[in-house]
Amino acid sequence: MLKEKRLQKIQNLLIANGSIETSQLSRTFAVTEMTIRRDLETLIKENPKIVRTHGGAMLSNSGEQVELPYEQRMSANSELKYDIAQTALSFIRHGQVLFIDSGTTTLHLARQITNEFNNTVITNGINIATELLTRDWVNVILIGGDLRKNTRSTRGPLAEEQMRNFKVDVAFLGANAIGSNGNIYLANTSEIGFKKSVLAAAKEVYVLADSNKFNKFNLISCANGRDVTGIITDCNLPHETIETLEELDVHLITATK
Known part of the structure; x- marks a missing residue:
């Protein structure tokens, strides 16, 4: 699976569930946990609402909460x-x-x-x-x-x-x-x-x-x-x-x- 497609699927899972685990994503996409950690770092750089957790990532806020006045x-x-x-x-x-x-x-x-x-x-x-x-x-x-x-x-x-x-x-x-x-x-x-x-x-x-x-x-x-x-x-x-x-x-x- 191409990286961009995998990033989008990870993003969708995060939106749907609020949090995700590195180990589960590794099994889902059949890639190493190191690859998933790099994917998460990419998403975090592009989206300030995503934060790292122990063993995964989560959404820190809903979109409406962080939307500027x-x-x-x-x-x-x-x-x-x-x-x-x-x-x-x-x-x-x-x-x-x-x-x-x-x-x-x-x-x-x-x-x-x-x-x-x-x-x-x-x-x-x-x-x-x-x-x-x-x-x-x-x-x-x-x-x-x-x-x-x-x-x-x-x-x-x-x-x-x-x-x-x-x-x-x-x-x-x-x-x-x-x-x-x-x-x-x-x-x-x-x-x-x-x-x-x-x-x-x-x-x-x-x-x-x-x-x-x-x-x-x-x-x-x-x-x-x-x-x-x-x-x-x-x-x-x-x-x-x-x-x-x-x-x-x-x-x-x-x-x-």
Whole structure:
């Protein structure tokens, strides 16, 4: 089994069980305990929520506990997010039905949609809906559901059911992390159902993620980069990371300043 595939399976076991034992993993994957210990060290470097224990590893916190406050995320890397939003804007055509996810990078995108645009925008982001209400020719549809304060967004079964009724031309999604295996990670399990309903509804999907989110894991994966149209990031992404992801058939789009 390839190392990347084994790392993903170990990550999944850790998410499912909360803790794992080196000896058990050694038997499961038919490799030495030394190999498993090296695998765990790799995961720990990429995910601060994984900690070593005597004979294995465990998750120290849930994703929601370690997620930064909205205000902190909004101010972090704002120039990079602006550049990413500018590039994302070039994929929008007049008259299209768009989905814009809740998030701080996607809010930068919403701010750049001017009065000249004539689009329908579906969103689960409260701030994004409020931002777009000032546009004369943009029709805004706000998805209802359970309100999550730290992301200013709705999610849950009601939101998922509503989203399944729509067909979307282009969707712009946020993410908490992009793994070296190409997986797109979220920090909260309650959001995965809604993200998957958007993926099913959209013809094209672009993930907006600044370079600081790459080569990291988070709580749970909602998709792989090769399953979306492209991942839009900034120009600071290391060349080695670009090569690794492109070998996995992940389409990376680099924003220019």
